[in-house]
Amino acid sequence: MPKKKQLTRSKLVKKLDNIFSQYIRLSASDKHGNCVCITCGKVAHWKGEGMQAGHFISRSAYSTRWDEDNVKVQCLACNVYRYGEQYKFSLYLGKKLSQKLLDKSRIITKFASYELEEMVEHYSFKVKKLLL
Numbered sequence: 001m002p003k004k005k006q007l008t009r010s011k012l013v014k015k016l017d018n019i020f021s022q023y024i025r026l027s028a029s030d031k032h033g034n035c036v037c038i039t040c041g042k043v044a045h046w047k048g049e050g051m052q053a054g055h056f057i058s059r060s061a062y063s064t065r066w067d068e069d070n071v072k073v074q075c076l077a078c079n080v081y082r083y084g085e086q087y088k089f090s091l092y093l094g095k096k097l098s099q100k101l102l103d104k105s106r107i108i109t110k111f112a113s114y115e116l117e118e119m120v121e122h123y124s125f126k127v128k129k130l131l132l
Contacts, residue, residue, distance in 0.1 A: 012116040019123045020066050021053035022046075026130045030071045037075040038092045039085035050076035056089045057101050063109035066119060067095070082085050 007015065024044035028036040035046045044051050054074030064068045064070040072092065078085045090098040111119075 003011075004053070006113070009113055009116075012113060012120065016066065016120050017059075019120055019127060020071070022071040022127050023067070023123045024053040024071050025051055026127060028127055037071045037078055038072045038084075039074055039078040039088040044075065046073075048096045052076060052079045054079040054084055054089070055085070056086065056093060057105040058077055058100065061105035062111065064101055064105045067101065067104070069097060070084070070099075 005011045023033055029046040033047065034042050034043050035051055037051070038054070048099070052074055053071050054071050056072070059065050072089070074084070074089075078088075093101070
């Protein structure tokens with residue numbers, strides 16, 4: 001039986017970003033699939049309709065990129081056009097958590113490919129569970 005082809009690191013990161021985003025939006029949605037933007041209050045369906053997984057600390061910091069405390073539902077307008085509304089985001093998180101995430105983001109972190117694969121599996125399982 002042929003070996004399963006390994007994904008490149010960049011494809012693994014992209015796959016994890018995708019499934020993690022689905023998890024964040026799904027876990028914040030109600031029984032009808034609607035979720036609320038944490039910065040403006042817009043309500044829309046988790047899939048499509050412009051709802052995104054917004055990051056308080058930029059995705060460039062791998063130490064907080066897939067941290068559930070750092071990523072919340074935001075609408076397209078707040079996340080992209082209003083640059084994440086970081087001040088409002090910090091008010092939502094509170095001073096203590098905002099500072100904790102800022103401190104964590106300063107820790108240089110590099111995940112091995114197998115760790116990224118494990119996170120993909122972990123969040124894939126969580127998404128499947130939420131969709132039941």
